[in-house]
Amino acid sequence: MSPAVVLSFAWLAWAAWSVGALKGQASRALPPAARHPWVVVGGVLVALAIHPVLALVVGAWWLRGALARRRRAAAVVAARWAAVPEVADLFVVALSAGLTVRTAVVGVAEMAPGVLGADLTAARRRLAQGATLVDALRPWRTEEHPLDPVAAALGAADRSGAAAGPVLARCADHQRELARRRAEEQVRRLPVRLLGPLVLCILPALMVATFGPLAVVSLRQLGGAVP
Secondary structure, rough: OOHHHHHHHHHHHHHHHHHHHOOOOOHHOHHHHOOOOOHHHHHHHHHHHOOHHHHHHHHHHHHHHHHHHHHHHHHHHHHHHHHHHHHHHHHHHHHHHHOOHHHHHHHHHHHOOOHHHHHHHHHHHHOOOOOOOHHHHHOOOOOOOHHHHHHHHHHHHHOOOOOOHHHHHHHHHHHHHHHHHHHHHHHHHHHOOOOOOOOHHHHHHHHHHHHHHHHHHHHHHHHHHOO
């Protein structure tokens, strides 16, 4: 079996693995075509039937696009979660100033960061249309939504009249702690990610630069010594 065929099957295995890998939270930000890599698997199979090199080209093209889309989607999700402390702090300031929960939602929607601004604007629009606070914040009440703890604190404050400021302050502190842990996790992963370029690129180049001249000189000396 030629190396091109082996690499083609490696591309197929990676695409099949991506079917499960792209089902995470970040995949919801991907376009529909990127969430169905079986289409690409079929394309690679057709290309493999034509020529193994063509299959490699198709697999490399899709891999480049898929990785770029996954990075962009993960960046969007991370930015949304990173904006939660700021939104929670804005609610704390609004409620501390004497605003009600409903007017606080309206006021914070005008000041919220762009990544979560659309969610707050939609909640303000539903309140303007006469919806209750629970109905207005219902789209936030999912485990995958960054504003779920904020919506829970605001709903509890609206129902019971209790102060939501301390709860929102703790929510902001908790999200900052999670962001710090994610940053530390990325730092711990960095040596592992650098291992591939180090082994495949830096070390071979270092070996060639270090021992290459010695090998050339030795071969010349041996060639000159042979009668």
